[in-house]
Amino acid sequence: MSLLELDGVKVHFPVKKGVFFDRTVGHVYAVDGVSLKVEAGQTYGLVGESGCGKTTLGRAVLRLVDITGGEVVFDGTDLAKLPDEEMRKIRHRLQMVFQDPLGSLNPRQNIESILSEGMAAHGIGADQEERRTRIKKILAEVGLPANALSRYPHEFSGGQRQRIGIARALVLEPDVIICDEPVSALDVSIQAQVINLLEELQESKGLTYLVIAHDLAVVRHISDVIGVMYLGSLVEEATSDALYAGPRHPYTKALMSAVPVPDPDVEDRRERILLHGDLPSPASPPAGCRFHTRCPWKQETRCATERPELTVVADGHRVACHFAAEIEAGTVERTRATGIEAVTDTPPEVQ
Known part of the structure; x- marks a missing residue:
């Protein structure tokens, strides 16, 4: 226990x-x-x-x-x-x-x-x-x-x-x-x-x-283990090495992309995932997946209506995302422009 x-x-x-x-x-x-x-x-x-x-x-x-x-x-x-x-x-x-x-x-x-x-x-x-x-x-x-x-x-x-x-x-x-x-x-x-x-x-x-x-x-x-919270819920959990090597949830990917890299050549080339919009109020959280209002990979038909469960996707790695596997495989397209070419906002503060 x-x-x-x-x-x-x-x-x-x-x-x-x-x-x-x-x-x-x-x-x-x-x-x-x-x-x-x-x-x-x-x-x-x-x-x-x-x-x-x-x-x-x-x-x-x-x-x-x-x-x-x-x-x-x-x-x-x-x-x-x-x-x-x-x-x-x-x-x-x-x-x-x-x-x-x-x-x-x-x-x-x-x-x-x-x-x-x-x-x-x-x-x-x-x-x-x-x-x-x-x-x-x-x-x-x-x-x-x-x-x-x-x-x-x-x-x-x-x-x-x-x-x-x-x-x-x-x-x-x-x-x-x-x-x-x-x-x-x-x-x-x-x-x-x-x-x-x-x-x-x-x-x-x-x-x-x-x-x-x-x-x-x-x-x-x-x-040893890291849990990522968003709007009162746990959206991803994995060992420290597994989370940093391969984040699966879109929110975690955005957080990781905001961390500066000490190598300027790598920093210039790497992709930056920007989150548009403000954090919703915890007094009136969105229906469905609480992250869908800011998610670059959201699929309206499911993400806006069904709240995802925290499920195991690998050994000790849990993710609360309907399309975590598809995003990892690259079979789900982004619904919003992201990337270093489109950087105009400041990355979200992680606290």
Whole structure:
């Protein structure tokens, strides 16, 4: 059994109106039926455009947002059905490293207070002295000195603050850490250090990661399996090598084509797949395939009316596209002009 398994997870936020906002007039379908598995010791990378539901899905695993439907099974226990008190007891085994290292740390607490607060709440350490000893050990593991205990978040650099965020997760002895854009707020030179640190900690402690990131190079480097999300749904999933060697979904192809190639000759010759139009509103998603409004290979008769299932097309490679095989074989023509000759738009930002 997988350590973490999501089955048909949905997170729908009600849209309220009225004088007292007491009337529900619709929903925002932030996450709408996501199923995936994360094996123990594995790193699962989650990518997609801003607003596709990645962060909401990560927060749903920790029950930081209410789960509308589906199951979140962790180590054999469905977290979606756990009473709040039972969830609090198990939460130390699932921790999160947030995107903004400064915004996620209380500026009025010193580092010892920040790191020991969760330990005290979960009964880790017999007393403050024992907790302080453990904190010093964890700080050393993440590359921070012991004298950091008495200092405050604003006294550290961005990279150091992210190390503190990682230490805060580690002191609770977690099995799974959800990393929400863990390096996006850092300088490029610091990003590599933090990524290397996460990999070293995973190897030494047997950690399991769910990494949410917009940088496809970072995701490729750190992930064993990658899932691509679009408008609240998972549209493709494969091992890191398989996804980058041969993306099957049109959306994934577009994302990959937007990644710069360091060789200028190759960059000039390679094809660029442009996505026309804006991302549809998650409050009113399109019928049928949710990507069909921007897809260069769409076939109106089916794509606009029938929602595709995430099906296996190769060993461990799943795609939610009616015509993935035909697109791969080149038997389906594009319905819109694409390619380097037609480049007039900026490639979509991947977040």
